[in-house]
Amino acid sequence: MKKYLLMLLIATGVMMTAAACGGKSGASVETTAAGPSAPESTAEETDPDNGMPLSKQPDPTAEVLASIVVYAPDDSGKVSEIMDAASELTEANVIDLLKQHGTIGDSTTFVSLDTEDTKETVAAGPGVSSTDSQTVKNGTLTLSGFTAGKGLDEATAKQAVIDTFAANFGLGSVKLVLK
Numbered sequence: 001m002k003k004y005l006l007m008l009l010i011a012t013g014v015m016m017t018a019a020a021c022g023g024k025s026g027a028s029v030e031t032t033a034a035g036p037s038a039p040e041s042t043a044e045e046t047d048p049d050n051g052m053p054l055s056k057q058p059d060p061t062a063e064v065l066a067s068i069v070v071y072a073p074d075d076s077g078k079v080s081e082i083m084d085a086a087s088e089l090t091e092a093n094v095i096d097l098l099k100q101h102g103t104i105g106d107s108t109t110f111v112s113l114d115t116e117d118t119k120e121t122v123a124a125g126p127g128v129s130s131t132d133s134q135t136v137k138n139g140t141l142t143l144s145g146f147t148a149g150k151g152l153d154e155a156t157a158k159q160a161v162i163d164t165f166a167a168n169f170g171l172g173s174v175k176l177v178l179k
Contacts, residue, residue, distance in 0.1 A: 069167040071160035072101030103160045105147030115139045136172040144179040
């Protein structure tokens, strides 16, 4: 008897739900054939050299730029790492970017960067076999007319220059010499 009442209650609930969702009685529903919402896509031919679709190939006439890491002051006066670019990675271009970003003053000029190999080696990096390694290099950077830029104290500006050269030229340590 309990099962019968439970089944009756469930059936009544289902019928009331159907009636509530059904809308007005006698209402008709019109249907129309829908056309395609978007044209069918076809497989686009790809360049076998780089695997990219032919319509999305890089501009072959665009200048290839070198990415350069610059340690420069931000709006709050703290030094942070900034990515920039130049036509090529040279010591003079790095100095120019340090000037542009306000790490050093305009009177600072590049004199030389001497590197020496150490006997130390480190793993080449992710994705490279464990037997490959790189020799650690140390550098001596010589600048003349050094001045700190954009409200930086001299010690902070010097450290930003050292960090910038170490990051860009893969140096283990950099000794800064001022003339």
